[in-house]
Amino acid sequence: MTPDVLIIGGGLHGLSAALNCARRGAKVSLVERHFVGRHASGSTAAGVRTLGRDIAELPLSLEAAALWHEMETLVGDDCGFTGCGQLQLAEDEASLASVKARVSRLRDMGHTHEEVIGRDALRELLPAVSHHCLGGAWVPTDGSADPHRTIGAFRSAAESAGVIIYEQCEVTALQRGSGTWRAETSKGIFETKTLVNAAGAWAERICELAGDPVRHAIRTSMMVVTERTSTHIGPVVSSLGRKLSFKQTGQGTLLIGGGSQGKLSADRQSASVDVVALAASVKAALRLFPATQGLRIVRAWAGMEAMTSDHLPVIGFSGRVEGLIHAFGFSGHGFQLVPSVGRVLADLVCEGKTTKDLGAFEPLRTATRGVAA
Secondary structure, three states: OOOOEEEEOOOHHHHHHHHHHHHOOOOEEEEOOOOOOOOHHHHOOOEEOOOOOOHHHHHHHHHHHHHHOOHHHHHOOOOOOEOOOEEEEEOOHHHHHHHHHHHHHHHHOOOOOOEEEOHHHHHHHOOOOOOOOOEEEEEOOOEEOOHHHHHHHHHHHHHHOOOEEEOOOOEEEEEEEOOEEEEEEOOEEEEEOEEEEOOHHHHHHHHHHHOOOOOOEEEOEEEEEEOOOOOOOOOEEEEOOOOOEEEEOOOOOEEEEOOOEOEEOOOOOOEEOOHHHHHHHHHHHHHHOHHHOOOOEEEEEEOOEEEOOOOOOEEEEOOOOOOEEEEEOOOOOOHHHHHHHHHHHHHHHHHOOOOOOOHHHOOOHHHHOOOOO
16 A cells, blocks of 8 residues: 555546556556546547647647557557548538638647548538538547546556456555655555556546646537447547537447536536437437438436646646645546646656646646636
């Protein structure tokens, strides 16, 4: 119970950090209050997307993109990754102009991963798309993965590297003294030099226990799976200005999500499906793909994740408390970043610094900008 680093949170970012630290020779323990991958990591649509990223996230995202194509080398499994491409539709002239302007800005910065496609190229990629769509932005090397397979692969790789994982292990108190942390948990006491707060929707609570008050909201994104359909949709599809993410699984079912929010329980410990809000995502999907009209919904669910006011993650050393590193607040788009964020966190733990510029993800900013709406 005396690891070099104690990672709090058994989602994919916690697992990736644990794996990377252990492979650099650190003695790593990871504690998870429920089960590994129980919340955001197990509820995601698992998009592997550089498309439409905030400029601040692009260095991490582009690094991660290359790693996803080598995932089997990294964790012994390809995690169900398929480079089917990601496409952001423009449904009107204003949206198409916005897409063109963004791609132009990216190229001025030296980034060429996004390209603009017109109506004809769009029909070749998506024969079933509605005729009102004019084109969009396309990244052929993006794609999607299997979230549960990814969780299993990262867990197995971490344990093989020597990480000790404690599930159903809630952190109840944290105390800093004499250069070490004392963490009281439901499964005993840990003493460690460094803490990594990767607690997701519960990161605010860990911050409070550590004496580093940081605020965030909780995102409760919902997903729908339909019955199987013969309609073929190759890439992962979104639409500019709409809360929609749309893809077809290898089994032929359709996975619809993209930001519609569920109902957060009063105690902020669980979330449930909001049928009215979910209907908006389904309606948007029908507008884009009329051939899906009449498909039955097989199941729906809501996940929980920390969300910041600027929708950028919190990554880096605490500005107030020594030996505390934060990694949370991925605001619904953290899945693709898992391999690169894990490497950066290992840099901070094992070397005390990283070559990546983390200025945009500064933890102190969340204490001064308030809570996301």
